[in-house]
Amino acid sequence: MNNMQKDFKKLTDCSQCPLRLRGNHAANTPEEIEFIQDFKREERSVAAGAAILREHSTDGDIFTLREGWAFRYRTLPDGRRQILNFLLPGDFTGLQAELTQVMPYGVEALTPARVCIFRRENLWTLYQQFPKLGYDLTWLNATEELIVDENLLSVGRRTAPERVAMLLLHISKRAQAIEEPTSEGVYFPISQQHIADALGLSLVHTNKTLRRLESMGLHQIRNNRLKIFRADILKNLSAYHELPLRRKPLI
Amino acid sequence: MNNMQKDFKKLTDCSQCPLRLRGNHAANTPEEIEFIQDFKREERSVAAGAAILREHSTDGDIFTLREGWAFRYRTLPDGRRQILNFLLPGDFTGLQAELTQVMPYGVEALTPARVCIFRRENLWTLYQQFPKLGYDLTWLNATEELIVDENLLSVGRRTAPERVAMLLLHISKRAQAIEEPTSEGVYFPISQQHIADALGLSLVHTNKTLRRLESMGLHQIRNNRLKIFRADILKNLSAYHELPLRRKPLI
DNA sequence: CGATGATTTGACACCTTTCAAAATTAGTGG
């Protein structure tokens, strides 16, 4: 936990970025990568449960999640929390803070994570020197909004079972896109409390719904792994249609 | 209604754009405005209730709402509808469609409206030739996401009275930002069905909640006008904190 | 092997939805 600065100066060579090498993202030119390298101010490791961005703080970083999972959330004064979306490796966020004085949302690590933090003051330079990267940023931001839209539809209009089914499918799909396929399902480091906060449900009711779907043989969650058995039924239940997305850019 | 093409060729001179002249938006250079002028493919008038963007269609425009109000929404196969956010004059949307083959959401006019539709094929040119406008687009998109975030928090974690209070305040604030202040409150062309769809509530319960707040003297809706009487109580009830936003760009 | 946190269960209250129908308001044609 206190190794937060152990690798402070030594920034990974972006051209060797493990995310990039995995080939899930759109390619960049060497010049672009060089710029991104300079754009990067810091890499930071954060423990599971630790804050990456603090809600209501007056400064906020823009960053890419390089390893681990996290989530973006907002809270009400009395503590009620709504998870806006989950962040998986490769996801970029923090731009919205550009608009306000205080961070309207927080980001918290779900697992031990590692983030690449960029120089906000160079954001404008990025747009000027590499329009393509500016375009990519817009793209990344729009992708995030698409997910939030989907979540809003869920929370606003789907029943509890439908919401849970939807979340299982959505997370499963996203996880599959970034990890090697195994017969043991996908990594799933999300607790029931997190699911509840993401779906606008209570913990108890989330648990009961989850148990119900699982006992129907639709899926299984065990040891931080999610296996989908009956994607067909889950899809039908949640009316979830995967949007065919192009390959995401990486910054 | 069938005057949809009456002013087809004659595009407004963007430098004389009524929105721009009103001075609510960040300024642009003459060169930028000239580019925007060329970027604009068409202006279109749509009737209240008509579609501006069709959900699930395979083509989608990017546009700025110049006059009137509209809303962005998604539906489930059985017809349940969730309004994602309301669009007021000056709002820009449609970028997300860039990411998918099918429009993930629809946009419908709430009042007679007029939209400036841009040449999607020139979007990339915009980023290249006018990085500043690219930056603005990112900004506009991020602003929209901020609103969706707020709505997700509401729908997920606020009670019905809290949601309604929140919506009244939020809309009132946005409306005030674009119209002359009058003693008669702000323009409010939103039906209870729309409120229900935006808040994830049923029509009946929306009505009862609205009536309750109104009978408590917190607000009044009459003749498409909303008057807030007790902003203090409404704020306290909804835990709504206005985010101090910078002046929005206009494209 | 305690201790702390996560998951499960059961019971019950209650907020919200659904169903039905009346009362208003808005829109349209004569």
Add this chain to the structure above:
DNA sequence: CCACTAATTTTGAAAGGTGTCAAATCATCG
């Protein structure tokens, strides 16, 4: 400007999905 119809807003009553409370069972970890 008055009918007439459609749409919106209101109300009441009852059903039901979710939340809250409490407590037990499991799991994880130093």
